[in-house]
Amino acid sequence: MAKHLTAWLLCAVFLLVPFSYVAYAEEASDTPLSIAQGIIDWKKSDVDSSPNGYLLNDTFLTLAGSTAGDWYPIGLSRLGKADNYAGYLAVLREFVEERYRQPGKLSAAKATEWHRITLSVLAAGGDPTAFGTDENGRPINLIADGTYDRGKTTPLGRQGVNGWIWGLIALDTRRYAIPANAYYTRDAIITEILSEQLSDGGWALSGNVSDPNLTAMAVQSLAPYYADEKTYVYLRKSINTETKATVRESVDEALACLSVMQLADGDFKSWGTQNVESTDQVIIALCCLGIDPLTDARFIKNGHTLLDGVLCYRQSDGGFAHSFIFDPENPNALPGQSDSMAGEQTLLAMAALWRQQNGMRTLYDFRPEASAASNAQTVFSDADKRAVDSLPARLTTEQYVTVTALLDKLERSADFANKEAYRQKLTAAKEQIAKIRDEIDDLNAQIQEKLYPLESISLRDKQTVDAIVERYHALSDFDRTKIAHWEDVVKAKTQIEGLLRGLIIGVALGAVAILLTIFLICRICKKRRRKTKEMEELAAQFADEDEA
Amino acid sequence: MKKDILAVFGIILILAVLINGTHIQSVDEYYLTHIDDITPESETVTLSIRCDTVLQHYEDLDPALRSEEFVPPDGVILPPTEYVLREGDTVFDILDRAVRYNKIQMEFQGAAKSPFGSVYMQGIHYLYEFSCGPLSGWMYRVDGEFPHYGCSRYELHDGQNIEWIYTCDLGQDIGAPWMGGQGK
Numbered sequence: 001m002a003k004h005l006t007a008w009l010l011c012a013v014f015l016l017v018p019f020s021y022v023a024y025a026e027e028a029s030d031t032p033l034s035i036a037q038g039i040i041d042w043k044k045s046d047v048d049s050s051p052n053g054y055l056l057n058d059t060f061l062t063l064a065g066s067t068a069g070d071w072y073p074i075g076l077s078r079l080g081k082a083d084n085y086a087g088y089l090a091v092l093r094e095f096v097e098e099r100y101r102q103p104g105k106l107s108a109a110k111a112t113e114w115h116r117i118t119l120s121v122l123a124a125g126g127d128p129t130a131f132g133t134d135e136n137g138r139p140i141n142l143i144a145d146g147t148y149d150r151g152k153t154t155p156l157g158r159q160g161v162n163g164w165i166w167g168l169i170a171l172d173t174r175r176y177a178i179p180a181n182a183y184y185t186r187d188a189i190i191t192e193i194l195s196e197q198l199s200d201g202g203w204a205l206s207g208n209v210s211d212p213n214l215t216a217m218a219v220q221s222l223a224p225y226y227a228d229e230k231t232y233v234y235l236r237k238s239i240n241t242e243t244k245a246t247v248r249e250s251v252d253e254a255l256a257c258l259s260v261m262q263l264a265d266g267d268f269k270s271w272g273t274q275n276v277e278s279t280d281q282v283i284i285a286l287c288c289l290g291i292d293p294l295t296d297a298r299f300i301k302n303g304h305t306l307l308d309g310v311l312c313y314r315q316s317d318g319g320f321a322h323s324f325i326f327d328p329e330n331p332n333a334l335p336g337q338s339d340s341m342a343g344e345q346t347l348l349a350m351a352a353l354w355r356q357q358n359g360m361r362t363l364y365d366f367r368p369e370a371s372a373a374s375n376a377q378t379v380f381s382d383a384d385k386r387a388v389d390s391l392p393a394r395l396t397t398e399q400y401v402t403v404t405a406l407l408d409k410l411e412r413s414a415d416f417a418n419k420e421a422y423r424q425k426l427t428a429a430k431e432q433i434a435k436i437r438d439e440i441d442d443l444n445a446q447i448q449e450k451l452y453p454l455e456s457i458s459l460r461d462k463q464t465v466d467a468i469v470e471r472y473h474a475l476s477d478f479d480r481t482k483i484a485h486w487e488d489v490v491k492a493k494t495q496i497e498g499l500l501r502g503l504i505i506g507v508a509l510g511a512v513a514i515l516l517t518i519f520l521i522c523r524i525c526k527k528r529r530r531k532t533k534e535m536e537e538l539a540a541q542f543a544d545e546d547e548a
Numbered sequence: 549m550k551k552d553i554l555a556v557f558g559i560i561l562i563l564a565v566l567i568n569g570t571h572i573q574s575v576d577e578y579y580l581t582h583i584d585d586i587t588p589e590s591e592t593v594t595l596s597i598r599c600d601t602v603l604q605h606y607e608d609l610d611p612a613l614r615s616e617e618f619v620p621p622d623g624v625i626l627p628p629t630e631y632v633l634r635e636g637d638t639v640f641d642i643l644d645r646a647v648r649y650n651k652i653q654m655e656f657q658g659a660a661k662s663p664f665g666s667v668y669m670q671g672i673h674y675l676y677e678f679s680c681g682p683l684s685g686w687m688y689r690v691d692g693e694f695p696h697y698g699c700s701r702y703e704l705h706d707g708q709n710i711e712w713i714y715t716c717d718l719g720q721d722i723g724a725p726w727m728g729g730q731g732k
Contacts, residue, residue, distance in 0.1 A: 063660070066657070067657075068660065068661050069661070108676055109677060110678060154610070157682070158610075159677075159682050160683070205682065205718075206718055452648055452649050452650075453649055485644075490580065491580055491581055491583070494577050494580050494581050495581050498571055498572075498573050501572060502569065505572060509565060510562075510566065512558075512562060513559050513562040513563060513566070516558050516559050517559055519555055520552060520555040520559070524552070
């Protein structure tokens with residue numbers, strides 16, 4: 001979310017083109033759960049999953065670790081929906097481990113990558129303080145690296161105040177304790193957020209007018225401290241004044257600011273565009289504080305609640321549109337058409353509401369519930385076995401997600417006949433796919449390094465290019481699609497073949513020319529000899545005549 | 549005598565061919581290897597990559613990047629360069645080709661993983677979004693205008709001028725119209 005926002009901001013120009021207002025009517029039977037189900041069903045069809053299948057299918061799993069993927073499992077899990085969390089977790093762990101072997105790890109600048117992934121790990125049932133291992137075999141601690149020790153590499157707030165906000169949310173998912181030798185204290189993070197509060201009571205990435213999204217997110221992060229009596233002393237940058245305030249005073253100001261920003265239909269505008277996501281974030285913020293978003297008088301406008309505001313954007317397929325005007329900043333989200341980001345954030349808002357109505361912990365509070373879910377033993381089902389048996393003899397990276405999820409499940413499952421055989425087959429498959437992935441990466445790097453600039457490709461590069469071509473042809477059709485700019489290799493190869501052919505023709509023609517020259521010289525010599533001989537004969541003749 | 553003349557003629561012909569070069573190609577091959585050659589008939593666009601704003605905000609720059617290796621003294625990563633426009637080329641395609649041809653580092657988020665359904669440019673020449681403060685990142689301008697959509701959705705026409713410019717202030721420092729906090 002934090003990232004979406006920045007992306008919006010980084011190209012912030014809005015042309016408002018009014019579109020006809022096509023929204024789906026509110027129904028009396030609507031509950032947070034039924035609204036959420038509509039979104040889930042819509043998203044399932046979006047990723048080609050069957051209505052009874054899992055949303056987190058293999059197509060979806062390829063998105064693990066990305067902004068487009070991680071929020072859906074969080075929403076699903078917080079709604080208590082059964083889904084393929086284990087598969088998601090397995091692929092996500094591989095993703096994190098791979099990224100940790102690179103210099104910037106999850107991101108050089110954006111700490112929010114750690115925060116979003118922390119939430120999806122928790123939602124899928126994993127432990128963010130020991131999520132896979134780094135190259136030295138040490139467990140990866142997303143909480144330490146992404147929050148209290150983030151400053152050891154890059155400031156938590158490098159990307160702006162949202163870095164501090166989401167850092168605090170991640171840190172408080174399980175109320176993680178901060179060790180004494182950590183880079184930041186909790187109070188330091190809270191103080192950073194408070195000090196960015198604008199004069200009108202809210203927060204924004206830049207400028208001095210509050211943005212409902214960021215304001216709502218700041219409230220979500222500060223909510224666990226609302227009842228705290230502690231007074232913070234900080235420089236409030238917007239008014240350049242030393243301020244003494246409790247979190248409650250700061251949050252109350254923010255709520256007043258949000259109340260003023262709410263529009264007549266119950267929704268909000270962010271960066272000039274009336275949209276569903278801002279309203280979703282305000283619902284989540286109020287739920288985090290234990291306020292009922294449907295009855296609090298500050299958030300009812302013309303009889304329209306925040307939920308009414310959200311439902312304006314519902315589409316006939318169950319999904320949600322980003323806005324009902326065309327937003328050129330987000331051209332993928334068309335008015336009157338369900339959009340993935342709008343769906344995921346509304347799913348989260350519905351989860352927050354549903355949890356509140358059922359007396360459960362708030363959306364980002366992942367401490368165990370009083371009625372914790374049972375820890376039933378995992379069973380490697382017949383369908384799983386069939387999936388292993390039907391793996392093709394020649395594996396490609398297309399099977400990466402399937403194999404990773406199956407092996408992870410097998411390792412956690414109860415014993416069964418042939419378990420070892422299945423483990424061996426899956427382990428071998430995983431290693432084989434890892435090799436193909438390495439080969440693809442290396443081939444892409446080789447092309448990038450050896451081929452350019454294309455004009456300077458010469459016969460000297462023949463071996464290099466031939467080797468690249470040979471390795472490419474050794475890949476399966478699916479894996480070949482992972483090689484970027486193959487046309488440049490074809491171009492280089494054609495260029496070399498042309499040069500080679502030119503050389504051969506040149507040599508052959510040169511040889512012919514030499515032969516012709518020799519032929520010519522021989523003939524000239526021969527002619528000369530004949531002439532000399534004729535002259536001699538003639539001279540002899542004359543001499544004979546003279547004698548006579 | 550006739551044979552001699554023929555031989556001389558043959559030698560001259562071969563020498564002429566050799567001097568002229570023996571690069572013989574089929575039409576397809578010629579098209580393939582000359583696709584990026586600029587001729588009077590070819591449609592072209594101009595691309596440049598600049599980061600001069602970083603020079604004014606050097607104190608905000610990630611200390612690891614404070615070197616001429618990453619930020620050239622004149623801020624020019626790629627001077628205006630002409631590229632042949634292929635059918636259907638987008639701003640992203642041209643950038644992608646230019647950085648490959650010039651061996652400039654680039655990292656982007658593919659359209660599928662981006663929430664906007666378009667390629668999202670994360671870093672060029674090791675300068676990433678947020679590398680120079682929370683409001684920093686890459687923006688592109690076509691013929692002086694900042695387009696309202698992702699670079700892999702902007703299809704180009706003959707003669708257009710594309711600039712990739714690093715901003716340290718949400719576009720304000722590079723003349724992008726800025727709506728921060730407005731429109732309430």
